[in-house]
Structure formats: C-alpha cells, structure tokens
Amino acid sequence: MRGGLVASARLLPRPLVRWFLQRRAQLDINENMLGGKKVKIIFVLGGPGSGKGTQCSNIVEHFGFIHLSAGELLRAEINSGSENGTMIDTIIKEGKIVPSEITIKLLQEAIIKGGNDKYIIDGFPRNEENRAVFESVQLQTLVTYFQLLQINISPEFVLFFDCSEEEMERRLLGRNQGRSDDNIETIRKRFKVFVESSLPVIEYYESKGMVKKIDATKPAPEVFEDDGKRMKFTNGIT
Numbered sequence: 741m742r743g744g745l746v747a748s749a750r751l752l753p754r755p756l757v758r759w760f761l762q763r764r765a766q767l768d769i770n771e772n773m774l775g776g777k778k779v780k781i782i783f784v785l786g787g788p789g790s791g792k793g794t795q796c797s798n799i800v801e802h803f804g805f806i807h808l809s810a811g812e813l814l815r816a817e818i819n820s821g822s823e824n825g826t827m828i829d830t831i832i833k834e835g836k837i838v839p840s841e842i843t844i845k846l847l848q849e850a851i852i853k854g855g856n857d858k859y860i861i862d863g864f865p866r867n868e869e870n871r872a873v874f875e876s877v878q879l880q881t882l883v884t885y886f887q888l889l890q891i892n893i894s895p896e897f898v899l900f901f902d903c904s905e906e907e908m909e910r911r912l913l914g915r916n917q918g919r920s921d922d923n924i925e926t927i928r929k930r931f932k933v934f935v936e937s938s939l940p941v942i943e944y945y946e947s948k949g950m951v952k953k954i955d956a957t958k959p960a961p962e963v964f965e966d967d968g969k970r971m972k973f974t975n976g977i978t
C-alpha cells in the first residue's frame with residue numbers, strides 16, 4: 741500500500757505533498773492517532789486466572805473501552821483455520837508464548853477494525869519481545885487519501901492484577917470454559933512462564949511509574965468496587 745501511495749504522491753502538486761508530510765510528521769511525534777482521535781491504551785497484566793478478563797468486562801460496561809484479549813485473538817485465529825493455527829494451538833497447550841509478530845498483527849488489525857479511541861488490552865505484552873516489538877512497530881491506517889497515519893502506540897498505564905498462585909490455580913481448575921490450557925500440567929507451565937517472562941515486563945513499567953497494582957485475590961465484585969469504581973482502573977479516562 742505504501743509503495744502505491746509513494747508512486748501516486750509523485751503525481752500530486754508539491755505544496756500538497758509537503759503539507760501531507762508535515763502533517764504526518766506532527767502526528768508521528770506527539771500523538772497516537774486513529775481516525776483523528778488520540779488512541780488511549782491500557783495494558784492489563786497478571787497471572788493466569790488473576791481475573792483480567794472478568795474485570796475487563798466491567799471496564800467495558802462502565803467506561804466504554806473496547807476490550808482486546810491477546811489470548812482470545814489467538815484462539816480465534818486457531819478456530820479460523822489460519823495457516824498459523826496449528827502452531828499457535830501447540831504453543832498455547834504448552835503454556836508458551838506465541839511469536840510477537842503473530843500476536844501484534846492480530847492486535848493491530850483489531851485496533852484498526854475497532855475504530856474506537858479507547859482500548860483495554862489484556863494479556864499483552866507477555867514478554868519483553870512482545871513489549872519491544874509492539875512499541876516499535878507503527879500502526880498504519882489510511883484514514884483519508886491524504887492522511888496515512890503512522891501510529892506509535894504506547895500505553896497510558898498498566899493495570900497489574902496481583903493474585904496468589906494458589907488462588908489462580910483454584911480458579912483456573914474451576915473455570916470450565918473448555919480451554920485446552922486449563923489443565924494442571926499447562927497451568928503450572930503458565931505460572932512458570934509468567935514469573936520468568938511476564939513479571940519482568942511489569943517490573944519494566946513499574947520502573948517508569950506506570951503500574952497500578954490491583955489486589956485481585958478478593959472476590960470479583962469487591963475487586964471492582966474497591967479499585968474499579970475508585971477509578972483506579974481507568975484513571976479518569978472515560
């Protein structure tokens with residue numbers, strides 16, 4: 741698409757091309773823009789079964805965000821019969837992390853398709869590679885013929901759902917949604933991957949003062965009453 745646009749730009753009057761490039765540079769520098777609106781992203785991290793999906797539903801209902809779950813997008817990709825499906829399925833059953841370019845492509849497509857300016861992304865970034873690649877790649881969307889927006893997405897902040905392994909294991913074994921990774925062998929592997937690969941990402945954001953920690957061991961309504969309603973979840977982004 742980009743090559744085609746560059747070729748078409750040669751046929752346009754120079755002042756128009758100059759205006760377009762200046763406008764695009766402005767947008768690149770200071771905004772995450774989608775369709776002319778600043779796109780706000782909150783990452784939701786926490787161990788398997790800490791209640792990310794459950795509380796994201798509350799956030800959608802009360803604060804009008806679009807919820808994207810990286811795990812759900814990957815499961816949908818398996819069910820779509822895509823060429824990567826078998827590989828993703830094997831990785832999920834092993835509790836490992838899918839290569840970043842696959843997950844990020846799915847997230848980008850969902851953000852562009854969503855057309856909203858507020859996204860809550862759950863289960864991502866799961867490791868340092870997820871984080872670095874997502875923050876370095878640019879989201880492209882042709883909003884109008886003259887506005888090819890290139891968007892560097894970085895989160896407003898990160899919600900960390902902190903929960904004990906004992907409680908997470910109990911929840912996952914009782915979830916009963918037919919997930920291929922809700923069995924004790926995979927659950928233990930997912931806990932290990934969380935500690936080794938995902939906690940360092942939380943620590944990275946913590947070092948930047950971007951983490952809001954949620955006590956997720958409490959019953960679900962209390963988590964939302966205590967933290968969600970006090971706006972800790974969205975920090976006034978409504």
Ligand SMILES: Nc1ncnc2c1ncn2[C@@H]1O[C@H](COP(=O)(O)OP(=O)(O)OP(=O)(O)O)[C@@H](O)[C@H]1O
Nearest residue numbers: 787788789790791792793794911915956958959960
């Ligand atoms: N605070 C809570 N107390 C008790 N049970 C909960 C709580 N929050 C969620 N649950 C239940 O625990 C299970 C896991 O919750 P949920 O799917 O929201 O977790 P998750 O963090 O999204 O997990 P995963 O990373 O595996 O997708 C579900 O059956 C859910 O109903």
Ligand SMILES: Nc1ccn([C@@H]2O[C@H](COP(=O)(O)O)[C@@H](O)[C@H]2O)c(=O)n1
Nearest residue numbers: 810811831832835836837838863864866
């Ligand atoms: N960024 C991600 C997110 C998820 N996965 C894989 O999907 C599994 C399920 O994810 P949930 O968030 O629904 O628990 C997870 O265990 C990973 O195998 C991933 O690779 N990358």
Ligand SMILES: [Mg+2]
Nearest residue numbers: 792793809811
């Ligand atoms: Mg989930």
